[in-house]
Amino acid sequence: MSESKTVTLNMGPHHPATHGVLRVVLELDGETIVNATPVIGYLHRGIEKICESRTYQQILPLTDRLDYSAASANNLGYCVAVEKLLGIEVPKRAQYLRVIMAEFARIMGHHLWLGTHALDIGAMTVIFYAFRDREMIMAMNEEIAGYRLTPSFIRIGGVAYEATDDFIAKVRKFVAWFPKALEGYHQLLTDNKIWTTRTMNIGKISAEEAINHGLTGPSLRGSGVAYDVRKAFPYSSYGDFDFKIPIGENGDVYDRYLVRMEEFKQSIAIIAQAIENLPSGPVMTDNPLVASPSQPEVQTDISALIRRFMVNAKGTPVPSGELYSAVEGAKGELGFYLVGDGSEQPYRLKIRSSCFYLASALPRLLVGHMVADAIAIIGSLDVVLGEIDR
Amino acid sequence: MTDLLIIPIIKMLVIFGVCLFFVAYTTWIERKALGHFQLRYGPMRVGYHGLLQPLADAVKNFFKEEVVPDNADRAVFLMAPVISISFAVMLLAVIPFGPAMTIFGKRIDLYLANPSIGILFILGLATIGSYGTILGGWSSGNKYGYMGGLRASAMIISYELSLAFAVLSIIMVTGSFSLVDMVAAQQHFWDWNIFREPVAFLVFMISGIAELNRTPFDMPEAESELCCGYNIEYSSMKFSLFFLAEYTHLFVFASLVTTLFLGGWHGPVLPGLVWFFVKTFAVIFVCIWIRATIPRLRYDKVMKLEWKFLLPVALANVIATGVVVALLG
Numbered sequence: 222m223s224e225s226k227t228v229t230l231n232m233g234p235h236h237p238a239t240h241g242v243l244r245v246v247l248e249l250d251g252e253t254i255v256n257a258t259p260v261i262g263y264l265h266r267g268i269e270k271i272c273e274s275r276t277y278q279q280i281l282p283l284t285d286r287l288d289y290s291a292a293s294a295n296n297l298g299y300c301v302a303v304e305k306l307l308g309i310e311v312p313k314r315a316q317y318l319r320v321i322m323a324e325f326a327r328i329m330g331h332h333l334w335l336g337t338h339a340l341d342i343g344a345m346t347v348i349f350y351a352f353r354d355r356e357m358i359m360a361m362n363e364e365i366a367g368y369r370l371t372p373s374f375i376r377i378g379g380v381a382y383e384a385t386d387d388f389i390a391k392v393r394k395f396v397a398w399f400p401k402a403l404e405g406y407h408q409l410l411t412d413n414k415i416w417t418t419r420t421m422n423i424g425k426i427s428a429e430e431a432i433n434h435g436l437t438g439p440s441l442r443g444s445g446v447a448y449d450v451r452k453a454f455p456y457s458s459y460g461d462f463d464f465k466i467p468i469g470e471n472g473d474v475y476d477r478y479l480v481r482m483e484e485f486k487q488s489i490a491i492i493a494q495a496i497e498n499l500p501s502g503p504v505m506t507d508n509p510l511v512a513s514p515s516q517p518e519v520q521t522d523i524s525a526l527i528r529r530f531m532v533n534a535k536g537t538p539v540p541s542g543e544l545y546s547a548v549e550g551a552k553g554e555l556g557f558y559l560v561g562d563g564s565e566q567p568y569r570l571k572i573r574s575s576c577f578y579l580a581s582a583l584p585r586l587l588v589g590h591m592v593a594d595a596i597a598i599i600g601s602l603d604v605v606l607g608e609i610d611r
Numbered sequence: 612m613t614d615l616l617i618i619p620i621i622k623m624l625v626i627f628g629v630c631l632f633f634v635a636y637t638t639w640i641e642r643k644a645l646g647h648f649q650l651r652y653g654p655m656r657v658g659y660h661g662l663l664q665p666l667a668d669a670v671k672n673f674f675k676e677e678v679v680p681d682n683a684d685r686a687v688f689l690m691a692p693v694i695s696i697s698f699a700v701m702l703l704a705v706i707p708f709g710p711a712m713t714i715f716g717k718r719i720d721l722y723l724a725n726p727s728i729g730i731l732f733i734l735g736l737a738t739i740g741s742y743g744t745i746l747g748g749w750s751s752g753n754k755y756g757y758m759g760g761l762r763a764s765a766m767i768i769s770y771e772l773s774l775a776f777a778v779l780s781i782i783m784v785t786g787s788f789s790l791v792d793m794v795a796a797q798q799h800f801w802d803w804n805i806f807r808e809p810v811a812f813l814v815f816m817i818s819g820i821a822e823l824n825r826t827p828f829d830m831p832e833a834e835s836e837l838c839c840g841y842n843i844e845y846s847s848m849k850f851s852l853f854f855l856a857e858y859t860h861l862f863v864f865a866s867l868v869t870t871l872f873l874g875g876w877h878g879p880v881l882p883g884l885v886w887f888f889v890k891t892f893a894v895i896f897v898c899i900w901i902r903a904t905i906p907r908l909r910y911d912k913v914m915k916l917e918w919k920f921l922l923p924v925a926l927a928n929v930i931a932t933g934v935v936v937a938l939l940g
Contacts, residue, residue, distance in 0.1 A: 252910060345649070349649035418908070
């Protein structure tokens with residue numbers, strides 16, 4: 222008997238299906254994977270370190286660049302953490318607008334996932350349908366925040382601007398349209414025989430193992446664990462809305478796919494409820510340490526002008542203390558561990574990236590499968606390297 | 612003299628030129644059709660609706676740098692695209708494009724050659740042409756290319772079988788290996804082999820698409836798995852030749868489907884030549900449609916499909932055809 226030799230295949234960091242710059246070193250026996258090692262760090266920008274020398278407001282645009290495919294959800298997570306440390310309450314209208322933006326971000330993230338996941342498995346058309354609808358959300362982001370991909374709309378203490386009538390009309394239109402689009406995605410993939418053979422029983426992980434690997438978000442729910450930060454620890458008025466947490470049974474690629482497809486539906490339901498029940502009132506807290514005074518006030522009152530300079534140039538002093546606060550990002554639990562030392566800059570900001578844990582489960586999931594399955598599995602975990610490397 | 616030398620040379624040049632023109636525009640059609648399937652326009656910039664795009668691509672590729680990787684097997688690496696394209700173009704010689712025409716009082720058949728074993732000629736050359744893919748993948752010294760070549764060889768060995776068996780049942784129905792005879796036997800609409808041999812048609816379509824390495828069987832060049840597979844290290848005109856060979860194969864495959872199953876150039880009202888190209892491009896369009904819609908199968912499932920499903924079906928079809936032909940005499 223001759224001993225079979227394995228081949229080392231370096232997949233990534235520039236590989237069309239590793240979604241950014243993930244590198245996976247595969248050890249192959251024929252086409253079967255016997256060992257897999259994810260290598261990260263190609264997109265490291267030192268965001269956590271930069272945060273230590275920026276004021277709390279200046280950090281906000283950096284959080285957009287974590288999971289850039291669902292930017293508003295990151296804004297929300299960071300703002301909730303800072304507000305908890307500051308001990309300020311956000312007006313109800315702002316909370317609802319935040320929910321709308323965060324759910325739009327989730328839909329945008331899932332659009333990117335759906336398109337690339339299908340493209341990886343070879344269905345090349347889905348991404349264009351997904352991006353047609355993603356474009357509509359981008360247009361709404363532009364309408365309300367002025368930016369498309371990285372809106373930075375959610376600010377500490379509230380949101381940046383009042384919602385325009387155009388925005389509300391566009392949201393209503395999108396809510397009416399989207400179920401039809403979703404039906405289209407389902408028709409292309411869900412019952413397709415090739416799609417199901419490519420995804421069913423691939424990359425299976427049990428509920429217990431998924432928890433032990435620290436998986437969160439749709440990847441955990443695909444294994445049948447109904448853990449969602451929005452339900453478990455409601456923030457930003459998520460308790461007001463009626464929505465379900467979809468879960469899978471087998472924890473394979475197909476179940477993770479179904480969970481995310483159902484999340485599209487739940488997100489759009491949340492947005493529909495939020496836009497119909499949008500409370501009136503201010504969209505920014507009146508806490509003088511956080512809120513910049515209004516333009517007329519600044520032009521007539523010298524102390525308001527000084528306060529604007531203080532808020533914008535010096536920043537907001539945040540009391541000493543540390544806390545961990547998490548929100549449900551598009552990919553899973555997105556946590557911010559914040560240490561304040563009484564100054565305008567955080568002493569330390571540690572970001573708990575859900576994608577990091579997802580990528581760490583890759584060796585467990587890939588071994589025993591074929592190269593083609595590796596692509597499907599990486600796609601189904603939906604890792605975004607901007608969040609892993611930070 | 613004229614009959615033996617000049618007319619064949621003119622025909623050769625015309626067929627080569629016209630077919631390569633159509634092949635170039637097949638790429639344009641593919642990009643346009645895919646674009647419209649996917650809510651975009653496809654090429655729009657060069658010429659009216661991108662009509663000059665194939666030319667622009669050719670010019671661009673001529674001026675690209677030739678790159679040969681250090682650890683490539685240089686001779687084989689350079690030879691592979693040549694093998695691919697030359698055998699692909701040779702296939703065009705035996706395809707009957709239309710009925711005989713009379714030009715300047717001379718009867719001109721619209722094919723270059725009519726060997727009595729035309730279909731075997733095509734099957735044989737198509738397989739030799741796939742050596743280009745295999746050698747290209749193996750010689751490029753790249754693991755993705757190597758895997759692409761590996762997959763290509765496995766696929767071609769497998770799918771060649773069911774392809775040949777599908778053709779065999781057509782041969783039994785027609786009683787001839789000549790493509791011209793096959794077209795002649797399908798003069799009336801209900802005589803088309805697609806109605807006589809629907810199973811063979813399906814098997815031929817599926818294994819043909821697999822032989823062409825097109826979605827859902829594009830194993831050797833699975834973009835997202837092997838980042839283009841066998842042609843990963845190819846650049847410049849060498850890549851263009853592979854590309855051209857691939858589309859020539861697509862064109863030949865479509866014209867074979869037309870010839871074997873869809874009545875060749877037969878059709879009402881319009882001249883035969885037009886009918887031939889209408890049918891051929893309809894088949895090409897179906898291939899593009901499939902590419903736009905269906906995900907890719909996994910490599911081992913593709914093998915399973917061939918050995919456990921297509922081959923037995925094709926075999927059973929051949930036996931059934933044999934019985935029927937024998938009974939009807």
